[in-house]
Amino acid sequence: MKNLTLMRTVLVYLLLWLHIGTTIGQLPTQSSPALRRLLSRLVTDVDSLFKIVKLFKSLNHNSASSSRTNQDIVPIDQIIEEAEDPAASIKAEPSYIEKENAFKLEGDIMMTVDQFTDMQTHISFDLLEDAVAMMLNTTDRITSVQTLMNEISAGARSGRPSSRVKRAARRDPNRLWPDAVMPVRIASSGFSAFDRWTIQRAMMRISEQTCICFRIIDNEVADSGIPHVQIVDGSGCSSYVGVTTRSRGRQNSQDLTLNSKCRTFRVATHELLHALGLFHEQSRPDRDFFVKINSSNIRSGMERNFQKFSRRTINSRGIPYDYTSIMHYSNRAFSKDGTFTIEPIPAINRFWYLNIIGRSTAMSEGDVQALRLMYNCPSTPSTQPTCADYPYMFPY
Numbered sequence: 418m419k420n421l422t423l424m425r426t427v428l429v430y431l432l433l434w435l436h437i438g439t440t441i442g443q444l445p446t447q448s449s450p451a452l453r454r455l456l457s458r459l460v461t462d463v464d465s466l467f468k469i470v471k472l473f474k475s476l477n478h479n480s481a482s483s484s485r486t487n488q489d490i491v492p493i494d495q496i497i498e499e500a501e502d503p504a505a506s507i508k509a510e511p512s513y514i515e516k517e518n519a520f521k522l523e524g525d526i527m528m529t530v531d532q533f534t535d536m537q538t539h540i541s542f543d544l545l546e547d548a549v550a551m552m553l554n555t556t557d558r559i560t561s562v563q564t565l566m567n568e569i570s571a572g573a574r575s576g577r578p579s580s581r582v583k584r585a586a587r588r589d590p591n592r593l594w595p596d597a598v599m600p601v602r603i604a605s606s607g608f609s610a611f612d613r614w615t616i617q618r619a620m621m622r623i624s625e626q627t628c629i630c631f632r633i634i635d636n637e638v639a640d641s642g643i644p645h646v647q648i649v650d651g652s653g654c655s656s657y658v659g660v661t662t663r664s665r666g667r668q669n670s671q672d673l674t675l676n677s678k679c680r681t682f683r684v685a686t687h688e689l690l691h692a693l694g695l696f697h698e699q700s701r702p703d704r705d706f707f708v709k710i711n712s713s714n715i716r717s718g719m720e721r722n723f724q725k726f727s728r729r730t731i732n733s734r735g736i737p738y739d740y741t742s743i744m745h746y747s748n749r750a751f752s753k754d755g756t757f758t759i760e761p762i763p764a765i766n767r768f769w770y771l772n773i774i775g776r777s778t779a780m781s782e783g784d785v786q787a788l789r790l791m792y793n794c795p796s797t798p799s800t801q802p803t804c805a806d807y808p809y810m811f812p813y
């Protein structure tokens with residue numbers, strides 16, 4: 418098809434050239450030297466044309482390949498997995514971490530037992546809701562199924578504090594940091610000056626693109642009981658999602674773990690975004706429209722890391738599915754043998770995004786938009802944060 422187009426172009430070019438030549442009387446077709454000149458000029462011109470086409474094709478190819486195959490970048494899920502302490506290596510997820518009295522799932526998400534139970538309950542509600550909708554042969558979930566579901570969920574909640582269900586959801590504003598300020602503290606030892614600088618840089622970039630501020634607090638302020646994130650050394654890279662602080666002595670904190678392999682701008686940004694309230698992009702309730710999960714390629718024990726979260730847990734706020742999100746895992750996440758576990762769909766998305774997912778090195782536009790909507794940022798972005806502690810400097 419391409420050759421045909423090229424031949425057609427050449428033919429048109431030739432006819433045009435002949436036409437111009439004849440019109441201005443420079444083409445005495447009977448003269449053989451003139452014909453030779455014509456042929457030689459034609460060859461030169463066709464050659465130039467080929468060169469131009471070739472150059473264009475190579476330019477086109479280069480620009481397309483750089484955006485489609487950034488294979489040199491290690492997938493973020495791989496970094497997170499490799500950061501896990503081999504001694505404490507987790508064979509199956511979600512796994513219960515006794516020391517934390519919490520569950521770890523999807524490689525780096527921590528959930529309290531309450532949050533985890535509620536997330537599972539939400540998924541069950543979704544399945545039930547789908548089944549009821551199918552039985553009633555309706556797609557109008559809102560009107561015909563909602564009433565029934567409300568009754569079921571009210572019944573299921575009876576006997577337990579109703580706030581539990583609310584607390585588990587990113588939908589719940591209580592899981593957002595009040596006034597878009599996240600108080601944060603870093604462990605006094607185990608982080609080099611360069612580590613601190615890297616984490617500070619990730620925080621500054623978030624503040625520059627959103628209205629979110631970080632408040633650097635010291636031990637004294639932490640002891641006052643202010644809810645905060647504590648950046649600690651430990652096994653792997655992980656964070657709770659949104660405000661999930663718990664009392665520990667005088668302090669009220671939640672850990673954000675960054676072992677030495679996670680202290681990059683990219684992983685620090687990813688974990689800070691979890692702490693601010695973002696889940697993984699491939700867990701979105703609507704993900705089945707955008708990616709195909711190949712269950713048969715998933716390593717045994719990791720299957721539940723690919724659970725689709727309930728819309729009761731994740732509110733995507735109308736933001737389009739974002740393959741370039743720094744919160745997206747790669748095509749081979751938790752693969753048993755290097756085969757694809759996550760594939761963008763349909764074919765055109767697979768073509769463009771198969772090697773893009775999991776390889777973003779900074780927040781995407783979608784990530785920024787999600788944070789801005791979650792934290793009610795003003796519509797005009799300010800690249801000059803007015804945060805009290807900006808530019809951020811952890812104390813030594």
Ligand SMILES: [Zn+2]
Nearest residue numbers: 525526687691
């Ligand atoms: Zn993550």
